[in-house]
Amino acid sequence: MLSIKNLEAGYGKVQVLHGISIEVPKGKVVTLIGSNGAGKTTTMRAISGMIKPNAGEISLHGKRIDGLESYTIAKQGLAHSPEGRRVFATMTVTDNLILGAFPRLTGSRPKGDVDGDLQRAMELFPRLKERRNQLAGTLSGGEQQMLAMARAVMLNPEIVLLDEPSMGLAPILVEEVFRIIGDLKARGVTMLLVEQFAAAALKVADYGYVMENGRISVHGEAASLRDDPAVKAAYLGGGGGH
Numbered sequence: 001m002l003s004i005k006n007l008e009a010g011y012g013k014v015q016v017l018h019g020i021s022i023e024v025p026k027g028k029v030v031t032l033i034g035s036n037g038a039g040k041t042t043t044m045r046a047i048s049g050m051i052k053p054n055a056g057e058i059s060l061h062g063k064r065i066d067g068l069e070s071y072t073i074a075k076q077g078l079a080h081s082p083e084g085r086r087v088f089a090t091m092t093v094t095d096n097l098i099l100g101a102f103p104r105l106t107g108s109r110p111k112g113d114v115d116g117d118l119q120r121a122m123e124l125f126p127r128l129k130e131r132r133n134q135l136a137g138t139l140s141g142g143e144q145q146m147l148a149m150a151r152a153v154m155l156n157p158e159i160v161l162l163d164e165p166s167m168g169l170a171p172i173l174v175e176e177v178f179r180i181i182g183d184l185k186a187r188g189v190t191m192l193l194v195e196q197f198a199a200a201a202l203k204v205a206d207y208g209y210v211m212e213n214g215r216i217s218v219h220g221e222a223a224s225l226r227d228d229p230a231v232k233a234a235y236l237g238g239g240g241g242h
């Protein structure tokens, strides 16, 4: 479904990604783990067109998407729930969700049932349902994070990029985020997940890639990475036991 080959990208003259290759098959959850500054967010940004790659290929369903504008990529069914709380603060929760569906209404993909999807998003995220008429800027940080995720789901995407969906959340909300990721997986949604809670990410994922200094150092079935002594020592200690 999503295929990345020898991707190089960065910011200005600073190269961050030094030729990374990742495959995300349809219906699978793939996680990208690595220490701070390894280049995980940069990878997500390059895939969704927020930054332009310097070299390499990114294909969605066998068609090249590298170099296209973010909006064009979203129309093809790739949703990006970015790191941090990127919601429209002065709009209600419901309006933020409806905006998430907008790229599909103007693209060539089936437009689907926006009202039905809105109901389903509210069921998946009960906290948002309770607050559907509240302005997004007045939600707590965790609720805004969930809204960003729910808005990505409203694209009815072929694939969702989830960048640190649990960042800054209280433990109970972290559990809820992982429950939601599990629900989306059960519904067959393809996902590329970046998570600080590497152990939890490797539990929900089918496959994992470990990134170090802009390169993939190890990759394999999620279960085998969980048992890999080097991965355990570097990424699954301490807070990773979630």
Ligand SMILES: Nc1ncnc2c1ncn2[C@@H]1O[C@H](COP(=O)(O)OP(=O)(O)OP(=O)(O)O)[C@@H](O)[C@H]1O
Pocket (backbone or CB within 6 Å): 011, 014, 016, 034, 035, 036, 037, 038, 039, 040, 041, 042, 043
């Ligand atoms: N907008 C930017 N301009 C310049 N350099 C940047 C920018 N964003 C990130 N970088 C640099 O790119 C490198 C990779 O950052 P990136 O955010 O991709 O790492 P990450 O693996 O997602 O880390 P974290 O887990 O801390 O979020 C870092 O050295 C960072 O300082």
